[in-house]
Amino acid sequence: MLLIPCPHCGPRPELEFSYGGEAHIARPRQPAELDDAAWANFLYTRRNTKGAHAERWRHARGCGRFFNVLRDTTSDKILTSYPVGAPRPDPRAADSAAPESAR
Numbered sequence: 001m002l003l004i005p006c007p008h009c010g011p012r013p014e015l016e017f018s019y020g021g022e023a024h025i026a027r028p029r030q031p032a033e034l035d036d037a038a039w040a041n042f043l044y045t046r047r048n049t050k051g052a053h054a055e056r057w058r059h060a061r062g063c064g065r066f067f068n069v070l071r072d073t074t075s076d077k078i079l080t081s082y083p084v085g086a087p088r089p090d091p092r093a094a095d096s097a098a099p100e101s102a103r
């Protein structure tokens with residue numbers, strides 16, 4: 001089981017969270033102007049990253065807030081978490097800044 005560091009509550013077990021998919025996916029400003037291929041690309045195309053991957057999570061059974069997690073998909077290790085709206089941290093810096101409980 002993962003121990004996920006909520007930026008508002010601290011480390012909590014994975015069972016308290018719901019996964020929200022890849023982070024930093026911007027909704028098109030004028031969705032009605034997109035053709036079907038562009039809309040399908042927005043809805044379904046994701047990076048499937050090997051290595052540091054930015055994900056959206058929600059602390060559903062805690063504070064209820066959304067936040068982002070940087071997780072290494074090869075080791076399942078959580079590198080860091082950060083609030084929604086904050087820029088994606090550099091994975092090399094995030095690894096050394098992660099709380100001990102998240103390593």
Ligand SMILES: [Zn+2]
Pocket residue numbers: 006007008009010059062063064065
């Ligand atoms: Zn929380």
